[in-house]
Structure formats: C-alpha cells, structure tokens
Amino acid sequence: MAQGLPEGLRPLPTNLPLTEEGLTYYEEHFGQHYRQWSEILAANAERLHKGSYSLHWLDTDKANWGKRAKPSSRGLTYTDVNREKAYGDMPKEATWMNFAPRGAVRDPYKDQMPVVDDYTVVDRDELWADNVVTLYEEAKARQWNATRDIPWDELEALPEDLEKATCQLCTFLTEVEFVAGDFPAKWLYRIPQDFLEVKSFLTTQMFDESRHQEVFRKRAIAGGGLLHASPGFEWALKAILDAPTHTMGTFLLNLLGEGLVLSVFRSGEMIAKTYVDKEIFRRCLQDEARHVSYGVLELKNYLDNHPDRETAVEEMHRFADVGEQVILTAFTEAALIEPVAVLLGGGLDKIDQGMEGMATLWEGFIDEYLARCERGGFDRAERCRIPKHAPWQAAA
Ligand SMILES: [Fe+2]
Numbered sequence: 001m002a003q004g005l006p007e008g009l010r011p012l013p014t015n016l017p018l019t020e021e022g023l024t025y026y027e028e029h030f031g032q033h034y035r036q037w038s039e040i041l042a043a044n045a046e047r048l049h050k051g052s053y054s055l056h057w058l059d060t061d062k063a064n065w066g067k068r069a070k071p072s073s074r075g076l077t078y079t080d081v082n083r084e085k086a087y088g089d090m091p092k093e094a095t096w097m098n099f100a101p102r103g104a105v106r107d108p109y110k111d112q113m114p115v116v117d118d119y120t121v122v123d124r125d126e127l128w129a130d131n132v133v134t135l136y137e138e139a140k141a142r143q144w145n146a147t148r149d150i151p152w153d154e155l156e157a158l159p160e161d162l163e164k165a166t167c168q169l170c171t172f173l174t175e176v177e178f179v180a181g182d183f184p185a186k187w188l189y190r191i192p193q194d195f196l197e198v199k200s201f202l203t204t205q206m207f208d209e210s211r212h213q214e215v216f217r218k219r220a221i222a223g224g225g226l227l228h229a230s231p232g233f234e235w236a237l238k239a240i241l242d243a244p245t246h247t248m249g250t251f252l253l254n255l256l257g258e259g260l261v262l263s264v265f266r267s268g269e270m271i272a273k274t275y276v277d278k279e280i281f282r283r284c285l286q287d288e289a290r291h292v293s294y295g296v297l298e299l300k301n302y303l304d305n306h307p308d309r310e311t312a313v314e315e316m317h318r319f320a321d322v323g324e325q326v327i328l329t330a331f332t333e334a335a336l337i338e339p340v341a342v343l344l345g346g347g348l349d350k351i352d353q354g355m356e357g358m359a360t361l362w363e364g365f366i367d368e369y370l371a372r373c374e375r376g377g378f379d380r381a382e383r384c385r386i387p388k389h390a391p392w393q394a395a396a
C-alpha cells in the first residue's frame, strides 16, 4: 500500500531511535504536510481573531441527529446503539483511515483528513465475529482482580514435588499469557475504527491476558518461585505472533493454543492442588472460554463470507500444517507434560500414572480442537498434524 503513495505520504518509519536524526525526520514529515494542517490552523486563527463563530457543528443536515438509542434490559449495549442503521452499518471494507467515528458527519471533511498508514486490516471478515458484542459485554461484567480476588493468604504449602510442578506449570502459563496479550495488541492498532466493536473486545482480551500473566507469576513466586522457561514453548508462541493474517493468528491462538489452556483449566480439579489454585483456574477458565468462542466464530465468519471458500480453506490448511507442527513442539516439552503428569498422578513417584492421565487429557484436547475447527467450518480431522493419541501411548 505504501509503495504507490507519493513521497510525502509514505508512513514514518517506526524503528527510528529518538536521535537527532529521528526528530529531524518527524519535523520534516509534518513540514511536508504543512499546507494541509496549516491551512486549517490559519482559518481557525483568523476566525478567532475576528471574534466570530463558526457554529457549523450545529448543522444536522447530514447528521443522524435525533435517532436516539434506547437501552435494553442489560443497559445500553453496542447492539442497542447499532440498531440505528446509520450507526450500526459496518462496511465490508473500511475506507476511513483516521479516527472519524462511524455515523458522524465526516464526508465533507474527507479530503482534509490525515491518513493513518498503520490501519491495514480493512476487510471486516478478517476480524468480525457475530458474538463479539456479547463477548465484550460479558468480559466487562466478569473482570476480576488478581491482587484482591484470590485468597492469597490461604495458600497452603505443598510437598516439594507438587509445589515445583505447580510452579513449573505457572511458569509455562506465564509465557503463554504473554503471547495471548501481545497477539491482539499487535493487531489492534492495525484495525480501523469502523470496526470499533472488535477493537473494544480485543482490549478486554489484552486485559484478561495481562491479569492471567499476573496471577500465574504471583502464584509461582508466592509458592516457591518461577522455574524453567522453555525454547519449545517460545517457538510455538512465535508461530502465533508471526501469523501472516489476523484470522490465521486468531485460529492458532484462540482455537488451538487457548483451547489447550482451556483443557488444562478444565482439569483444574485434578491439577490444582490447593484451594487457591482451583480458584485461579476457575476464574481464568471463564476468561479463556470467551477468547476461544471469539476465535471459533471469527473463523466461521471469515470462511462463510469468503468469495472463494475453497481457496480460503486450502490456505488455512497450509497455515495450520505449519502452525500445528510448531505448536506440537510445545505440547511435547518436558517442562509442560512432566509437571502436569506429576500433578495428575499426585506426586513425582506417581509420574507414570500421571502420564496416563495426561494421555487422556491429550486425546480430549485434540477432540475438542477438531470439534472447534468443525464448528468454524474447517474440517481438520484428516489433516491434523498433532497425533490424536499422545506419543507415549502410541509407542506403548
Ligand atoms: Fe489467558
């Protein structure tokens, strides 16, 4: 997009350190647009100098003035305000690359507006999901506080093997939660404001993930300490962050990655060894369910609305072929499966029994993952690169 633009309209490089050179570049860049904004400034100054008023903002000719939104039983939701077509009509392709709100009087000012070059996700179907407004409402209603809502002073001491296993699992979860927050953050700023409902939802996901990172970090440090970071996890997380499109990355993060985390949290009764841990898992589970739910419907919306569904499905398969393989690197890491096996078994000496439980968890997770793909309209059953049975079961 940037190539075709005249010199003065190219985006500013974002990787310049704040040096004399960077600052000079900024000055020159705004200098190049001088005529555009200085004309506005000059007109404003002249009007103020004359002591006259514009009052153009009182003109409702092109506005949707008087079409008042009515609250529903939940209060005033985005769905309620979107009932009025002028505000609710979301373009299939966004063309407003600035901050002018959907439904405001903005057409007369189009030529005077700046262009935000970072707004690159202009296709609604790369981000929309039919449940996004409901999930946003739910997210706001269910926020919790990792400082206050977890009964930290009731944290019981565990035998050393179970404590270490819990702390290792928390270390893993901390790593995962970072990418789960960084991924929506990476895309949020690329989404133009015409898709404001999705932007709102993604901000709640970022806060959810920040709280998860916080709660697992605190749990580890309160119990014994953070243990080992793991290269296998890191590669899997990078595969999510580097996904070429928002839909692809959302698929890998929300359906696959968070689906796995959801399976772990659902097994909270068996994996969590203290009341505090159960409470942490229970609260995180609710949050993760929203993220997974968004991922499923986002994929479905993308495929359902794609003009060439067959090609879109094949592209998703190509992406999933790589993504699943890289994520398998994390699934098979000792730093993940061993502590979970120790927790499931109930001690280091019962790690073998725990591995059996872990194999059941594995199978359940793959079933759930494939069912989610199917709900999204993406049949992955025949092509899934993650074995349906845990490798140690297959070998047995
Ligand atoms: Fe999370």
Ligand SMILES: [Fe+2]
Pocket (backbone or CB within 6 Å): 180, 209, 258, 287, 288, 291
């Ligand atoms: Fe999440």
